[in-house]
Amino acid sequence: MGAVEPVRTERLLLRRFTEQDRAPFAAINADPVVMEHYPSTLGRAESDAFVDRIESSWRERGWGLWAVEVVAPAAPDEAPGFVGYTGLWPADHVAPGLVEVGWRLAHAAWGRGYAPEAATAALRLGFDDLGLDEIVSFTVPQNANSRRVMEKIGLRHRPERDFDHPSVDPVASPHLVRHVLYAIDRATWVAHGGASEWAGEATRR
Template sequence: MRTTRRLVLRGFLEADREPFARMNADPEVMRHLQGPMSRERSDAFVRRIGVCWAERGYGLWALERRDSGEFLGYTGLWPADVLPSGPAVEVGWRLARPAWGHGFATEAATEALRLAFTDVGLDEVVSFTPAVNTASLGVMRRIGLRRDPGRDFDHPRVDATAYPELVRHLVHALDASAWRADVARSGRS
C-alpha cells in the first residue's frame, strides 16, 4: 500500500469488485478499450491482478480517495507483451468518470513510476494508447514519459473492423536514468 497527497493505492478488496465492474461496464470509460466489459471479465481481471502481484512483485493498485474512501479506479504496472519491440512493463490507469479531470491519474501514475524505478528496479517503463485517447496521452506527458514514435504499432488484439480508430497505438517511454534526472530537477523525492 502507498499513499499520495490525496490517494490511497492499495491491493484490491472484495468490496472493490462491484464498483470496478460498474466502471468497466461504462461505455464512456471503455470507449478506447473496445467497449464495456462483462462482470465475469471484470472479476477475472481482478484475479489476474492478484496473480501479477504474487508472481512479479508489481501490478495494479486499486485507487481510493484518502478523504472519503471512495473507489476511483486503478493505476500501476502491468506486463506488456504486444509491442513489436518485445516485452515491456507498462504504466497504466483507468478511472471511473466522476474521478476524471482532477489529476488523480497523474498523481497515482507518478507513484507507480516511483515503484517501478526504486522498488522493482526496472530499466524502463512504457505506456501506449490509441492516438484518439488524448486524455491518456496528456497523462503520459505530465508524468514525464517521452514519445517514442519508432515503437508505435498496430495493436494485434484490437478488432480493426469494429474499432478501426483504436488500432494504431502511440508509445511513450521513460528509462530509469531519465526518471532520476527528472526527480532531481523537480526536487521530488
C-alpha cells in the same frame, strides 16, 4: 520484491483490490464513457476475471495494478473511496520484458489529477524498487486524456515505436488498432530527481 504493502500519496491510498471493489470496478468497466477507447465495455464476469488477473500478478510478480482509493478528496462534496486502478502491467506484446504504466478511473473522479498522482508512484515503484530501465505507456492516438497523463508524469511520445495492437480486431475496431507509444527511461527519471520533482509540478492541476 515489489510494493505489496499499500502506498500512500498526498490524496490517495494505492492498495490491493478487495472483494468490495468488485462491484464499483464492474460499474467503471461497464461505462461507455470510460471505455470509449477500448473495443468494448466489460460485463461483470469479465470485470471479475480482470481483478483475478490483477491479483495473480501481485502474487506471482510482486507488482501489478493498484486499486486507487481516494482518502483525501480534492473537493468538499466528493466522497472518499475506490475510484479505479493505476499501476504497472506487463507489455510483453510490445517487447519481451517491457513494463507499462496504466490507469482507468471512474468518470466522476476525472479531472482532479488522481491518475498522474498515482502513476508517479507507479514510476517510483518501477524505477526505484524494481530497478526497471524503462517504463512505457500506450493508447490510441485519439485518447487525449490518457496522452495528457503520460506527458504530465514525464513520458514522451516515441513515434518511431508506435505499433498496431495485436489483440484488437482490425475489422471490428479499425480505429483502435494503431497505438501511440510513450516512454521514460531510468536516466531521465534520475536526471529529473525522480518523483520529488514531478510531484507538485506534474501531478497537480
